[in-house]
Amino acid sequence: MWLLWRKQRWEPQFNHRHGFQAIRRTSYLSIMDLPIAPGSTILDQTPPEARRTIETWVAERGLPRYRAGQIIQRLWQHPMASWDAATELPAPLRGLLTETFPLPRLTADVIQRSSDGTRKYLWRLADGEAIESVMIPTGSRRTLCISSQSGCALGCVFCATGTMGFRRNLSASEIAGQVRELILEDAAAKPTNIVFMGMGEPLLNWPAVDRTLTILNHPNGFGIGARHITLSTVGILPGIEALAKRPEQFRLAISLHAPTKDQRRALMPIEKKYDLDAVMRAARAFARRVTFEYVLIAGKNDADADADRLAKMARPLGALVNLLPLHPGGDPQLMPSNAGRIRAFADRLRNQGIEAVVRRSRGLDISAACGQLTVEVDGKRRRFSPAAFDAAVGRSEDPTATSQPAAVPLSRSTSRAAPRRRVRSR
Ligand code: SF4
Numbered sequence: 001m002w003l004l005w006r007k008q009r010w011e012p013q014f015n016h017r018h019g020f021q022a023i024r025r026t027s028y029l030s031i032m033d034l035p036i037a038p039g040s041t042i043l044d045q046t047p048p049e050a051r052r053t054i055e056t057w058v059a060e061r062g063l064p065r066y067r068a069g070q071i072i073q074r075l076w077q078h079p080m081a082s083w084d085a086a087t088e089l090p091a092p093l094r095g096l097l098t099e100t101f102p103l104p105r106l107t108a109d110v111i112q113r114s115s116d117g118t119r120k121y122l123w124r125l126a127d128g129e130a131i132e133s134v135m136i137p138t139g140s141r142r143t144l145c146i147s148s149q150s151g152c153a154l155g156c157v158f159c160a161t162g163t164m165g166f167r168r169n170l171s172a173s174e175i176a177g178q179v180r181e182l183i184l185e186d187a188a189a190k191p192t193n194i195v196f197m198g199m200g201e202p203l204l205n206w207p208a209v210d211r212t213l214t215i216l217n218h219p220n221g222f223g224i225g226a227r228h229i230t231l232s233t234v235g236i237l238p239g240i241e242a243l244a245k246r247p248e249q250f251r252l253a254i255s256l257h258a259p260t261k262d263q264r265r266a267l268m269p270i271e272k273k274y275d276l277d278a279v280m281r282a283a284r285a286f287a288r289r290v291t292f293e294y295v296l297i298a299g300k301n302d303a304d305a306d307a308d309r310l311a312k313m314a315r316p317l318g319a320l321v322n323l324l325p326l327h328p329g330g331d332p333q334l335m336p337s338n339a340g341r342i343r344a345f346a347d348r349l350r351n352q353g354i355e356a357v358v359r360r361s362r363g364l365d366i367s368a369a370c371g372q373l374t375v376e377v378d379g380k381r382r383r384f385s386p387a388a389f390d391a392a393v394g395r396s397e398d399p400t401a402t403s404q405p406a407a408v409p410l411s412r413s414t415s416r417a418a419p420r421r422r423v424r425s426r
Pocket of ligand 1: 152153154155156159160161162163198199200201234
């Protein structure tokens with residue numbers, strides 16, 4: 001009994017009716033009452049891990065070795081909706097694969113199409129949570145903006161996702177699945193560029209994001225060049241360090257949004273945990289060119305003096321500055337800077353030798369801003385939760401920590417039913 005009492009601890013848990021609540025768990029019981037982990041399928045493994053798993057499985061069944069290569073190709077390189085579609089494999093083998101290696105799918109709940117070609121997807125996950133991706137075609141480039149969490153604990157005031165609160169981390173198969181689903185829809189329209197700028201803070205879900213980066217980039221995965229994959233963060237320092245340790249040239253974008261600590265604190269609660277000075281030190285230590293994301297908000301961060309301060313921060317790093325018009329969905333009292341102010345701000349940066357790009361607003365006739373569609377469809381607008389914030393950033397001290405249950409061995413769970421779709425064009 002004493003042992004049981006000692007193992008008790010309080011943990012935040014999200015409850016659909018009451019939001020976050022502290023609940024008491026016992027360490028071993030908590031393992032048993034957690035839901036089955038998303039993250040336990042073959043699509044959650046990295047391509048090298050999946051190869052080992054499949055090769056062993058093929059060898060154990062006395063199958064010819066070349067079957068392993070055929071099977072692995074069907075995970076990411078030439079994906080299919082179900083093993084039944086892999087007609088190069090004998091039917092009994094397809095049946096065995098269906099039982100042993102189920103291929104999880106995302107359900108396209110809503111698809112919005114903008115007149116400018118932008119497409120927004122609201123994906124429904126197996127447990128009913130919602131996430132979003134946005135496909136932004138520009139000439140021959142097809143940039144897919146993907147989510148790494150459902151909701152977000154960080155509460156940036158200008159962001160629709162920030163109003164939802166944190167729901168849960170995504171597994172690697174759910175993050176990479178956003179790419180896989182689009183390839184299943186049209187292989188010729190495979191994304192050429194990936195940006196982690198959808199829902200969530202990717203560096204607060206580092207274990208799954210780390211795996212996803214490998215899946216996206218590896219030649220046996222989606223084979224997308226590292227320089228075409230950008231991870232955007234508000235400045236989670238342990239995560240930036242972890243990303244810097246990866247040998248590939250993945251790009252880093254830092255959501256700066258303000259040139260002083262006071263201004264940043266008013267827009268982004270994360271400033272209290274990782275302040276501007278610390279974020280700038282991390283950007284210098286990253287040792288590769290970084291991009292600063294800067295959303296222009298009327299009267300908050302768009303004065304000439306703000307441009308001068310921003311130039312002073314960007315110049316020593318040779319940082320590219322992306323200026324973003326404010327999209328709707330966050331605090332309704334915030335107004336976008338007008339076009340003249342945006343031009344003047346950009347010119348002032350350029351006159352001081354900074355490469356500044358004004359990003360065109362895309363998908364304004366649909367709910368393209370991060371989190372906007374989910375809030376509209378699910379009405380998941382909650383107040384910022386300091387407890388959820390503390391729980392999220394507390395975990396960030398150890399970038400390998402995860403809020404998900406540990407991966408369980410590959411199981412024989414059943415495949416999901418064919419995705420249902422609601423298509424909305426505007
Ligand atoms: S901007 Fe990013 S980090 Fe901030 S609340 Fe939105 S999703 Fe979270």
